[in-house]
Amino acid sequence: MIQVDGLNKIYRVAEKQPGFAGTLRHFVRRRTRDVMAVQDVSFSIEPGEMVGFLGANGAGKTTTLKMLCGLIHPSGGRVEVAGFSPQRRQADFLRRITLVMGQKQQLLWDLPPMDSLRVNAAVYGIPEAVAQRRIRDLADLLELGEELSRPVRKLSLGQRMKAELLAALLHEPEVLFLDEPTLGLDVNAQARVRQFLAEYNRRTGATVLLTSHYMADITALCPRVLLIHQGRLFHDGPLEGLAEQLAPEREVRLELESPGEPEALAGFGRIERMEGCEVRLLVPRDQLTEVVAQLLERFPVRDLDVTDPPIEELIGGLFRQGRV
Amino acid sequence: MGRYWRTLRRFWSTALAVQLEYQANVLIELLAVAMSLSGSLFLLSLFYGPDQTLGGWSWAQALMVQGLYTVFDGMASTWLRPNLGAIVTHVREGTLDFVLLKPIDSQFWLSLRTLSPAGLPEIGLGLGLLAWGSLQAGVVLTIPSLCIVLVMLLAGGLILYSLWFLIAATSIWFVKTWNATEVLRALLASGRYPLNAYPPALRVLFTFVLPVAFLTTIPAKVLLDSAGTPMLLAGLGLAVVFFAAARSFWLFALRFYTSASS
Secondary structure, eight states: OEEEEEEEEEEEEEEOOSHHHHHHHHHHSOEEEEEEEEEEEEEEEOTTOEEEEEOOTTSSHHHHHHHHTTSSOOSEEEEEETTBOGGGOOHHHHTTEEEEETTOOOSOTTSOHHHHHHHHHHHTTOOHHHHHHHHHHHHHHHTOSGGGGSOGGGSOHHHHHHHHHHHHHTTOOSEEEEESTTTTOOHHHHHHHHHHHHHHHHHHOOEEEEEOSOHHHHHHHOSEEEEEETTEEEEEEESTTHHHHHOSEEEEEEEESSOOOHHHHHTTSEEEEEETTEEEEEEEGGGHHHHHHHHHHHSOEEEEEEEOOOHHHHHHHHHHTTOO | OHHHHHHHHHHHHHHHHHHHHSHHHHHHHHHHHHHHHHHHHHHHHHTOOTTOOBTTBOHHHHHHHHHHHHHHHHHIIIIIHHHHHHHHHHHHHTTHHHHHTSSSOHHHHHHHSOOOGGGHHHHHHHHHHHHHHHHHTTOOOOHHHHHHHHHHHHHHHHHHHHHHHHHHHTHHHHSSOTTHHHHHHHHHHGGGSOGGGSOHHHHHIIIIISOGGGTTHHHHHHHTTSSOHHHHHHHHHHHHHHHHHHHHHHHHHHHHHHHHOO
């Protein structure tokens, strides 16, 4: 479904020194530098696969995604999606794909999502009755009801994201490009979006390429992961192993009644940060339950929270350790 | 074609719905139009005493020009500003991506996505002023002359649109179009007085470089029978040229956008 061979993208960026003198110099003699945003990336994705796309900020994820949907022309290499060359952006190609961006929205801010959905139905040439049926079906799956007739500006972030997904899927695309679809959502909303994506993939057999900051998104949805770092593809394979390799530790955040003693806490894990009553500990996955139980027993704990460290940190750590 | 037509209807019905979300806005805009029109009529009246002319234009004839200007100003508020002004925002916020990924012409989407009905009364006022001025100036309104007015208005609208779109399209490079559209609006405002009221150098500029003359003065002249068919054809030809320029510039700008955006 998606075929990528030796994909490259070079950006030319202007270099400017800070300050007024730098601005003047920049104006008179512009110096530019080529930045390799994506270098020699190759992979192929079969129809119906759900693939996670991992990488730190600026690793080249979004650039690659945009080349796959035809928003950016590659500087080199070959891309084929659903049998089309994306950069030509033919109507038949655009009808087969969709792009969801967690930090941007296409819904009209002042109107209920239903109005935007009708516009999309007209743009994609979906007959009224068919559009109504699809909206009903998708709304059921997404657990959206009267929210569809409330102005977007009055919806919560989670409701808005679900409505965005509905708008992006109305034309029943075969390929879904999802760029941080759960960004900023609370845990419950994230889980619901994940459930929906899994169910949608199961029902329609759509191919999904997903980037996310949340490890949980990737572990829940994607059996296969592409890991990109500084524009290069470093890992292409099953998630198993990579998850533990990426996140062998979990982060325990503690809030104590009184400032903690570093020595007393050191035995429970690696101390990430310690500020007064707040402590961040990194604890190996297999010792987590035991450690948490002991912490609660030994210390006056006011609050305790266990999370996966953000992907950025995990990947950063991985590269520092030279494990990839 | 049917799809574009259906899309356009959806575009405009949602635009109307957005406007009605803010009822007070509609009233305020109406009020602003009435104030601005009476202001410019007052200003114009200052140039005229009894039996006086301005650059050879009588009061009634000058009213025709003012009427045409008001029509185009209304067009700008109803159609051009809401749509083409949003291009900058699309580029800055990256939502242009959504437009480019729709299986529909992007220039069509960006040019016709919305309508601001608050400008419609201004168009009506302008047409009324044009009719009144024409009657006072002794123009005999016939079916052919009405057709000519319509064609000139369409040609003028297309010229104005193309100029505006050209400027808006540069936002792909400059992101902030440093209120260039405001400059354009100021230029359009120069069309509210007959061309002969300006010094010769400006007359040349307004006729050939930024053809404001083709929006107001020349249509009025055509109606007054002092400029014939050649001018009408020139206006039409200019409209086609400007539209073609806007179209090809957009396609060029998009090539640039798609190879540079991140």
